[in-house]
Amino acid sequence: MxxxxxxxxxxxxxxxxxxxxxxxxxxxxxxxxxxxxxxxxxxxxxxxxxxxxxxxxxxxxxxxxxxxxxDAFWMPLSDITAIVEAHAGQPDAARRELTLHGGGVLDRADPQVSRMAAHRRCEIVDAGPGWMVSKNEVDRESNATPVAELVSGTRATSRRLPTLVRLIDRFSQADRATRRIFAIGLPRPSSSTSRSR
Missing domain, CATH: 3.30.70 (Alpha-Beta Plaits)
Structure with missing residues (x-):
């Protein structure tokens, strides 16, 4: 995977x-x-x-x-794809970030969490175990990481949604091409020579 x-x-x-x-x-x-x-x-x-x-x-x-x-955090590409697809169609998608952190699910409905995010000029719009999506008030600002670290009490790191759209486009296309090759019965590349692009 x-x-x-x-x-x-x-x-x-x-x-x-x-x-x-x-x-x-x-x-x-x-x-x-x-x-x-x-x-x-x-x-x-x-x-x-x-x-x-x-x-x-x-x-x-x-x-x-x-x-x-x-520090490093990880998530399956399929999960990142689902999160990005849920947010990419929003009119403010360019101001959204996905943050991975070491905590559980952040309670974005908690007034104190909302105040902390607002103080950093962003809003948490979605969250799950070890991740959150935030929306910055200003284009090209990146405020999610300090908010996630403050709220979760753990380290965190973020990527802007436009970056993740490009990543998904690049690597999902490679996955689709591989599935098509395997579906029509062409030989599979050997594991020693196969490299993702």
Whole structure:
């Protein structure tokens, strides 16, 4: 199954941050040899039967390889797709963010949670176990991560909805093409040569 990892506080290639090669090598060390970086913000697409173990092992490998310690969160691509599809049609979709965090379900109806979000100029519009979708008041602002960290009491990291739409478009198309190949009986690529694009 394909999953998406969000590494927290990563700007690949910048001083003090891990490189793309460090990140992909760390995922390979953890057994995810098909891992692909998407953009330069620590978003990684990978396949695994046990994604939590892969992400935990990859972060340990990253620290050993580069000396950079980072938190990471993951979610199945299918779950991210469902969340994005529920929000992408909204007129304010460009101002929405998906945040992954280490807490449970944030109670967006709680007046104190609403006040904390409003103080950071955003509103939590959807939430589930370990994730929330927020809407920023201003275009191109990104206020979700500090809100999620404050409310959940845990680390968090966010990706803007337009970024996730592009990610889903790219990787869902690859999945559809693979399903079509398998459906018409063409030979499957061997696991040693198959790489996601």
């Amino acid at each position: 394909r999953h998406i990892a969000f590494l927290r506080n990563v700007n690949q290639g910048q001083r003090g941050h891990p490189s793309t090669r460090d990140i992909l090598d760390a995922f390979a060390d953890a057994g995810a040899h098909d891992a692909v970086a998407f953009q330069a913000n620590g978003t990684v697409v990978f396949t695994a039967d046990d994604p939590q173990t892969v992400v935990d092992d990859a972060m340990q490998a990253l620290a050993a390889r580069s000396g950079v310690v980072r």
